[in-house]
Amino acid sequence: MKFKKITNLTLKNKTVFIRTDMNVPIEKGHISDDTRIRASLKTIEYAIKNGANVIVATHLGRPVEGSNDTNESVLPIAALLGELLHQNIKVVAGVPDKIDFGTSNIVMLENVRLNVGEKKNDPILGKKYANLCDIFVHDAFATAHRSEASTDAIGYAASEVCAGMLMSSELDALNMAAAHPKAPVVAIVAGSKVSTKLSILENLADKVDYLIVGGGILNTFLLAKGFHIGKSLVEAELINKANDIMQKMAARGASVALPEDVVTAKHFSRDEIAIQKNINDVKDDDMILDIGTKFANQLADIINKAGTIIWNGPVGVFEFDQFANGTKILANAIATSNAFSLAGGGDTIAAINKFNLMDKISYVSTAGGALLEYLEGKKLPAIKLFEDRA
Numbered sequence: 001m002k003f004k005k006i007t008n009l010t011l012k013n014k015t016v017f018i019r020t021d022m023n024v025p026i027e028k029g030h031i032s033d034d035t036r037i038r039a040s041l042k043t044i045e046y047a048i049k050n051g052a053n054v055i056v057a058t059h060l061g062r063p064v065e066g067s068n069d070t071n072e073s074v075l076p077i078a079a080l081l082g083e084l085l086h087q088n089i090k091v092v093a094g095v096p097d098k099i100d101f102g103t104s105n106i107v108m109l110e111n112v113r114l115n116v117g118e119k120k121n122d123p124i125l126g127k128k129y130a131n132l133c134d135i136f137v138h139d140a141f142a143t144a145h146r147s148e149a150s151t152d153a154i155g156y157a158a159s160e161v162c163a164g165m166l167m168s169s170e171l172d173a174l175n176m177a178a179a180h181p182k183a184p185v186v187a188i189v190a191g192s193k194v195s196t197k198l199s200i201l202e203n204l205a206d207k208v209d210y211l212i213v214g215g216g217i218l219n220t221f222l223l224a225k226g227f228h229i230g231k232s233l234v235e236a237e238l239i240n241k242a243n244d245i246m247q248k249m250a251a252r253g254a255s256v257a258l259p260e261d262v263v264t265a266k267h268f269s270r271d272e273i274a275i276q277k278n279i280n281d282v283k284d285d286d287m288i289l290d291i292g293t294k295f296a297n298q299l300a301d302i303i304n305k306a307g308t309i310i311w312n313g314p315v316g317v318f319e320f321d322q323f324a325n326g327t328k329i330l331a332n333a334i335a336t337s338n339a340f341s342l343a344g345g346g347d348t349i350a351a352i353n354k355f356n357l358m359d360k361i362s363y364v365s366t367a368g369g370a371l372l373e374y375l376e377g378k379k380l381p382a383i384k385l386f387e388d389r390a
Contacts, residue, residue, distance in 0.1 A: 011052040011135070016136075019138050022074070058077065078090075160389075181308035205249050211256045213256060257298075261291075309339045310375070
């Protein structure tokens with residue numbers, strides 16, 4: 001993966017267009033979660049410190065292109081960003097022919113999704129963005145799987161293109177975990193349905209040494225191997241796909257780990273009693289809601305010997321404490337492993353936070369869609385752009 005980083009370029013007296021992802025929740029003008037804004041600070045501060053004039057751009061919500069939807073304005077974001085940078089930040093509507101910075105060194109464009117042609121990746125709009133700057137800095141990995149005018153078309157029209165610090169961190173982490181991993185490689189892929197992660201499973205089956213599945217995905221694999229799973233969530237129509245994945249891995253000496261013991265309940269409820277039992281003892285009215293302690297500890301041993309760990313999805317209904325033990329054991333094993341660990345996805349991050357392990361995972365990606373598409377083996381538009389302009 002070849003790409004220029006902002007730290008590789010001379011920024012003094014240049015105008016840089018930094019495409020961020022500050023798509024934050026705003027209610028009645030109040031930002032309830034500023035994580036994405038703070039994540040973008042490092043790149044913005046670096047550009048300013050190194051003598052650049054900075055144009056900050058982001059999308060926000062799903063406004064109608066061409067409208068003047070004040071409910072989707074970036075004004076609250078600019079206000080908070082200004083507080084964090086200790087200066088006032090002017091918001092510029094539309095895409096002017098030229099930016100007047102005045103006595104400031106930073107401005108913010110109004111919500112780019114208000115601009116006609118943004119989502120359709122209009123090259124004319126991309127050119128208008130590019131005419132505002134000397135350097136396009138793509139720092140919105142969460143949008144890396146999308147081709148839009150402010151993330152893609154601008155890159156092919158701009159004089160110079162590079163990755164911001166957040167984008168660079170994401171790409172470096174992906175490179176270490178998926179492109180050039182240290183063996184043995186362990187992947188944990190869990191979720192309610194095989195169908196939503198089938199492409200990921202098929203792609204990883206060609207690359208990893210151990211594949212750990214959980215949730216409804218595990219139930220489908222168990223059914224494929226002939227185990228009785230009671231009334232557990234399952235996609236019976238995909239058992240052939242599950243068998244294909246297991247056979248593919250077995251053919252090259254790798255394996256999909258399946259449990260000897262599971263945690264069951266009669267109903268899906270926060271107050272339901274959890275019962276550990278052998279996989280062969282699952283009854284018709286049982287629901288499998290977690291992996292058993294014995295199996296979780298076996299997986300922990302595998303994780304402890306890993307060189308690289310990719311984690312997407314908790315292995316049980318971790319939201320209910322009585323069904324969270326399997327995920328907790330695996331999460332702690334990942335946290336204490338010497339392996340490089342890449343974790344991502346909303347539920348995965350929630351589990352990491354539940355067990356207070358955020359600072360013990362090598363890299364936690366907040367970009368759900370982009371991360372999943374990368375793990376599926378797809379070439380992300382942002383990566384193609386960087387490679388084309390390297």
